[in-house]
Amino acid sequence: MNNIFRTGSYIALFWFLVIGEAFAQEPLSYQKPPQEIAELVDAPLTPLVNFSRSGEFMLLLERPGNPSIEELAQPEMRLAGIRINPATNGPSRSYTINNVKIKNTRTGEETAIKGLPENARLGSFSLSKDENYVAMTHTSNTGISLWVVNLQSAEAKKLTDEIVNGVYGSDISWTADNQIIFKGINPERGVMPEAPLAPVGPTVQETSGNAAPSRTYQDLLTNPHDEALFAFFMDSQVMRTDLNGQLTALGNSGLIKSISASPDDQYIMVDLLQKPFSYLVPASRFPYHVEVWDKAGNMVKTIAEIPLDEVRPTGFDATVTGPRSISWRADKPSTLYWVEAQDGGDPKVEMEEREIVYMQDAPFEGQPTKLASLGYRYRGIYWSDDNFALLNEGWFASRQQKVSRINPSKPGEAGKVIIERSSDDIYNDPGSPVFTSNQYGRNVILRKGDEVFMTSEGGSPEGSMPYLSAFNTKSNSERILWRSQAPYYERVAKVLNADATEFVTLKESTDMQPNYWLVNTRRRIAPMQVTDFENPYESIKGVKKELVKYKRNDGLDLSATVYTPEGYNPETDGPLPVLMWAYPREYKSAAVAAQVRGSKYTFTRLSWGSPIFWVTQGYAIMDQTEMPIVGEGEEEPNDFFVEQLVANAEAAIDFIVDSKIGDRNKIAVGGHSYGAFMTANLLSHSDLFAAGIARSGAYNRTLTPFGFQYEQRTYWEAPDVYNTMSPFMNANKVKTPILLIHGEADNNSGTFPIQSERYYNALKGHGATTRLVFLPHESHGYSAKESILHTLYEQHEWLEKYVKNRE
Incomplete structure (x- = not known):
């Protein structure tokens, strides 16, 4: 009775304070949303799946539910853009695995692993080259240890004490003779x-x-x-252990960012942070040296000395000077390759040869070899063998992507362009290569002669229908080998043989939980279901889901996914209150912006931040509501942000009302991050909505003066754009109730918690109806179960008061 009385008192206090003209800090404890929503939050998580390189088996990685707020409140140090748990010498918050099972891909036979640690918090899984072992880390309350699983006996054992340094990632490399190279804590670093x-x-x-x-x-x-403190936690020692836990220290200790063994195990590339550190940029932009050691840890050569990256030209196509993206070639024993900008990293400099890719073989003597030239920025290389590779480049400002076939055995020879398209164009995207494992255990392109096997999302006016193809790099044409068929959304997860006739797919439908299926197109036998994951959301199985299309006032095609309650009929049941959820996106082409994204056949899966919860409360949901902002040619999209944003919302509202689904007077809009920014702008520049929900947003663009989202211009280059797009500057125009929620430990660039604090004060100062909720210990995405339930509670109360029961 006492608990019930206290809960009722809090609710009474909540409403008393909300309806007042002004109120002080509210002493509210964590609350819960309606039972139907809370039960969906508690639904078990489906295991993650990792395939072996051969595809013979998969690892089923079982996940715990959301952590408690007590777990999230553990001590945390925030240094150089990294959040560190000082007790473990690892990240302060990360998603972990609490159980692992082995499943045979062809038979479906499942094996439990014995000997895993109690209260397992596993991560950094790494498969040995012979696929007989899996290495992984286990994080306790006091440190990180290294473990190994024998996949033949399905037994796990601990290899090391809690000596793994996970502050900057846990790099684990296997050698061919089944030894493990990893980054450990320097045993001589002293005390904190x-x-x-x-x-x-x-x-x-x-x-x-x-x-x-x-x-x-x-x-x-x-x-x-x-x-x-930062130097203390980064202080590391490269170590090697055998399967008996026999440790050997390699090389000198230092502030090690990463380690990477060469494909033939003869060398180790080590990135070592250097001083001076910076107070302006995170550790990823601190100076560092790239060294190559032999397998015993002896220095072979310093490949590059990368300076502090504080001074960089503006624009998203800007980059650093000197070597970057230094990596091992996957198809060679020990060959390094990297790229260097020729334009000083400045996209405003006009150059034909903007970037050069170099490579150098062991023992890394003499001058590097020029492999290829690029007109855009380097985006990576897919390797096959010494006669075939695919070189990727792109240019953000124009959204251009180019893929060229090159012959590495003829360095400097111009490649043949096989793909050139807008990176936003999903209708004409042939996809990405399928990979297989070579003799070094590295991923290389799966191909037959000139044909490269590819998987694509299969974008179309009817939505995505993924496919598997053989792309001919001579004729630049594709041959479709298999395609998803309605009423399912199915995509290839792992190809199992050399001619891509046997593969595993992940298959789902609106009410069918995604599961893995074995498909063989040569034998023409029925696909075999490999996994049998249960539907965790049986209570919303009957919800109707529809991918809808409509037009903006300028003729631009738009789309959204609409959810309505089970059994709902707009003709007989009348219009519903509506929650519209969206995230705006900028485009350089109206034709591309109009493309339909997503699929009406995907399974209805809920995440902590989903708006779909409210379909259980009698709302219609417009999710993934397209909010394109288009600027063609020399025009910048954000020059038209406000008018196009409002036009998008008007079109969506007209559709849902004309469909007799939505009540025009009872429509809320919401979003997270840039979606929160969108929400605040819509409430500033229109009176279309009954209420708004804005989570973890940025509202004053003068606090991000050197660019934000896809805006490349600085505040001083486009002050009118920054001011017009800033909800803070337009707080006096907001007459619609708006709920602001923010994690008080938000670490996302630009969305400082002060953004919500100052925006709330501006709204309050102009008499707006608003509420600000800060979630203790939460970052940009919310993690703790208490925080998630309370967020849903706040949103629900807001929707009930200002939307469903709006007077």
Whole structure:
């Protein structure tokens, strides 16, 4: 009775404070949404699946539910853009696996693994080259240890004490003789530096006049003690262990970012952070050296000395000077390759040969070889063998993508362009190559002569219908080998043989949980279901889902996915309150912006932030509501942001009302991150909605003055755009109730919690109806079960008051 009374008192207090003209900080405890919503949040998570390279088996990785707020509240250090748990010397928050099973792909036979640690928190899975073992990490409350599973006996065992350094990722490499190379904590690093009682002096930053534009980052270093702490946690030692746990230290210790063994195991590439550190950029842009060691840890050569990356030209096509993306060729024993900008990293410089890809064979003596030239920015290489590779390049400003076939045995020879398209164009996307494993255990392209096997999303005016093809790199044509068929959404997950006639698909429908199926197109036998994951959302199985299309006032085609309650009939049941959820996106082509995205046949899966929960409460849901912002040619999309955003919303509302599904006076709009920014703008510049929900947004663009989202211009280059697009600057125009929710530990670039705090104050100062909820310990995405349930509670109460029961 006491608990019930207290809950009722809190609710009464909530409504008393909400309806007042102004109110102080509210002493509200964590609340829960209606039972139907809470039960969906508690639904078990479907296991993740990792295929072996051969595809003979898969690992079923079972996940726990959401952590508790107590887990999220563990000590955390925020240094150089990294969040560290000082007790474990690893990340402060990460998704882990609590159980692993082995499943044979062809027979479906499932084997449980014995000997896993109690209260397992597993991660960083790495398969040995002979596919007989899997290495993984286990994180306890005091550290990270290395474990191994014998896949033949299905037994796990601990290899090391809690010595793994996971602060900057847990790099694990297998050698051909089944030894494991990993990044451990330097055993001689000493004790953690203590904070001084008084500062040793002021913190000073200085610039010599060179322009150094930088996007907004969070969790940066702020003083010498931060620097000392960061160096302490990064201090690492490369180690090797055999399957008996016999440890060997390799090379010198240092602030190791990453390690990578060569395909033939003869060399190790090591990235080592250097000083000076920066207070302006995160650790990913600190100076570092790239060294190559032999397999015993002896220095062979310093490949590159990368300077501090504080000064970079503006624009999303800007990059650093000097070597970058240094990697091992997958098809060679020990050959490095990298790219270097020839334009100083400045996209405004006009050059034909904008980038050069170099390569160098062991023992890394003499001058590197020029492999290829690029007119756009380098986007990576897919390797096959010494006569065949696919070179990717792209240009963000124009959304152009280009793929060329090159012959690595003839370095410098011009490649043949096989794909050139807009990166946003899903109707003409042939997809990505299928990979197979070579003699080094590395992924290389699966092909037959000139044909490369590819998987594509299969975008079309009717929605996505994925397919498998053989793409001919001579004729630039594709031969469809298999395609998903209605009423299912099915895509190839793993190809099992050399001619791509046997493969595993992931198959689902609107009410059929995704499961894996074995398909053989040569034998013409019926597909065999391999997994049998249960539908965790039986309570919404009867919900109707529809991919709808409609037009904007300028004729642009738009689409959305509409959900209505089970058994609902608009002709007899009348219009419903509507929750519209969206995330705007910029395009350089109206034709591409009009393309239908998504599929009406996908399974209705819920995430913590989904709007679909409210279909259980009698709402119609417009999810993935297209909000394209188009700027063709020399025009920038954001020059038309407000008018196109409002036109998108008007078109969506007209559709849902004309369909007799929605009540025009009872429509809410919501979004997360850039979707929250969208929501605030819609409420500033229109009176179309009954209420708004804005989670973890940015509302004042002068706080992100060197670009945001897809806006490349700085505030000083386009002040009118920044001011017009900033809800903070237009807070006096908001007359619609708006709910603001934000994680108080948000680490996303640009969405500082102060964005919501200042926007709320601006709204309150102009008499708007608003509510601000800060979630303790939560980042940009919310994790703790209590936080998620409370977020849903807040949203539900807001919708009930200002939408469903709107007077």
